[in-house]
Amino acid sequence: MDAKLLSRGDERSWCLVFATGDEPIEGLGRFARDQGLRGASFTAIGAFSQATLAFFDWECKEYLKIPVREQVELVSL
Secondary structure (H helix, E strand, C coil): CEEEEEECCCCCEEEEECCCCCCHHHHHHHHHHHHCCCCCCCCCCEEECCEEEEEEECCCCEEEEEEECCCEEECCC
16 A cells, blocks of 8 residues: 655645555554544545445344455445
8 A cells, every 4th residue: 555645734635545455444444553543534436356345134133245256446435
């Protein structure tokens, strides 16, 4: 993962670029710890070579997973 600081001040803005094979959730967590972030928001675009989507089933009281085993575009997160 590469990171670049875009703006400083009361609110800092960063651009994070993940390489193929990087785990985005793990990378975001590590970046937040390294930067000492206690609160943040993020937006994202990009693509995944595979992904697992899920939704909460109220009757079962658990998340039901939907594996997607192909390239998918992420247009908003």
